[in-house]
Amino acid sequence: MIQHKEQMKPFPITMYFIACYVMFVFFLLPNIAMAAIDEVTLNHAIDRAGLQRMLTQRMLKSYCQLGQDQFYIKPDEKLTDALSRYEQGLVFLKDFKTVQGVAASLDKINAIWPKYKRLITAKATRTNAPELVQLNEKLLALSHKIVLDLEAKSGKELGKIVNVSGRQRMLSQRIELFYLLRDWGFEDDFYRDNLAKSRREFTEGLAYLNNYPGNTPKVKKLLAKAEKSFNLFSHSLDDKNNAFLVSLTVGQLLKYMNTATNLYSKM
Numbered sequence: 001m002i003q004h005k006e007q008m009k010p011f012p013i014t015m016y017f018i019a020c021y022v023m024f025v026f027f028l029l030p031n032i033a034m035a036a037i038d039e040v041t042l043n044h045a046i047d048r049a050g051l052q053r054m055l056t057q058r059m060l061k062s063y064c065q066l067g068q069d070q071f072y073i074k075p076d077e078k079l080t081d082a083l084s085r086y087e088q089g090l091v092f093l094k095d096f097k098t099v100q101g102v103a104a105s106l107d108k109i110n111a112i113w114p115k116y117k118r119l120i121t122a123k124a125t126r127t128n129a130p131e132l133v134q135l136n137e138k139l140l141a142l143s144h145k146i147v148l149d150l151e152a153k154s155g156k157e158l159g160k161i162v163n164v165s166g167r168q169r170m171l172s173q174r175i176e177l178f179y180l181l182r183d184w185g186f187e188d189d190f191y192r193d194n195l196a197k198s199r200r201e202f203t204e205g206l207a208y209l210n211n212y213p214g215n216t217p218k219v220k221k222l223l224a225k226a227e228k229s230f231n232l233f234s235h236s237l238d239d240k241n242n243a244f245l246v247s248l249t250v251g252q253l254l255k256y257m258n259t260a261t262n263l264y265s266k267m
Contacts, residue, residue, distance in 0.1 A: 043162050045096050046150045047265040048089060049139060050166025052143040054254070055086040057173035059120055060136045064180040065243075067124035073247050083117065095148060101149035105142045112138055126184055134183070140170075158267055161212055164205055165261040168226070171202040172253040179237055179246055199237065202230060209260075219260050226256040 020098045059082045065075035090109065097103040116135045119128055147166070178195035207229050209215070215223070233249035236242040 013232075042150060042154050043159060043265040043267075045093070046147060046154065046159055046162045047166055047261055048092055049096075049143065049147045049150055050163060050169070050261065051088045052086060052093075053140055053147065053167065053170040054173055055082045055089070056136055056140045056143055057170055057177050058082045058202065059086065060132060061173055061177040061180060061240070063120050063124050064129070064177065065125060065247075067129065068180065068184060068243070070243060070247075079120070082120070096150065099149055099153045100148050101266075105145045105149070109139060109142050112142075125190060129181070129184065129186070157212075158214070158264065161209065161214070161263045162261060164208055165257060165264050168202060168205045168209075168257040169254055169261065171198050171205065172250050172257060174198045175202065175237065176246055178249040180243065183240055183243060195237070199234065206230070216263065219263050222256045222260040226253055226260075229253055229256070 020223060059079060062075040062079035065073055066079070090106065090113075093102065093106060097106065112135060113185055116132070116139060119132050119135070122128070126134075144167075147163050151163045154160075158185060175195065175198045178191055178198060179190050206223060210220075229249055229252050233245065236245050236249070
């Protein structure tokens with residue numbers, strides 16, 4: 001009896017291409033995306049994510065100014081601008097959801113955001129301030145977590161420098177925020193301690209940045225200006241009714257540190 005060997009059927013070409021596509025999408029594409037982040041945009045992402053921290057404090061600071069009728073500082077315009085920039089930042093950060101931890105933090109921010117936006121765009125009242133403060137603390141913590149996750153992905157000293165420099169922007173706004181809250185009559189330990197802590201951390205941040213060996217002459221000049229401005233106005237924070245002076249000086253600090261952070265991110 002002659003036995004016929006069963007011939008193996010050729011693997012369909014369409015199935016071959018489908019298998020290759022699945023491997024590309026699930027295994028190769030994420031690695032390609034992460035490599036692109038590493039090479040091109042990570043320091044810029046740390047800078048932009050750090051700006052989100054500052055904007056949380058700027059939004060609530062503007063709310064406090066509105067509630068205290070400090071219209072000469074144009075807090076309504078600043079609040080509208082900060083809200084818009086924060087939302088733009090959320091869209092920007094979607095491109096970095098592949099970085100571990102970023103997607104989870106963005107989801108938590110998006111869960112808080114509708115209520116926060118509704119409260120902060122309503123008429124500014126002292127009654128609503130404590131609830132906004134608590135929501136604001138959550139937004140700040142989540143925004144900071146994204147910066148730390150991006151810094152960890154960088155794994156480089158410069159990434160940390162961009163983070164610390166960007167955090168100085170946030171601290172400048174936070175100092176003014178808690179100064180305004182104190183002026184508004186919130187004087188328990190939480191408010192008093194956060195004002196003192198923010199002042200101390202701003203000084204520590206400047207010292208850390210001044211010790212970075214990669215500082216350019218332009219960055220050194222900006223840090224010197226920031227330190228001089230902070231030292232000159234720091235005593236004003238101990239007294240009430242200095243809101244205008246505090247606002248002017250904080251505006252200078254923000255300008256200096258924003259420029260320095262942008263320069264660091266491009267090194």
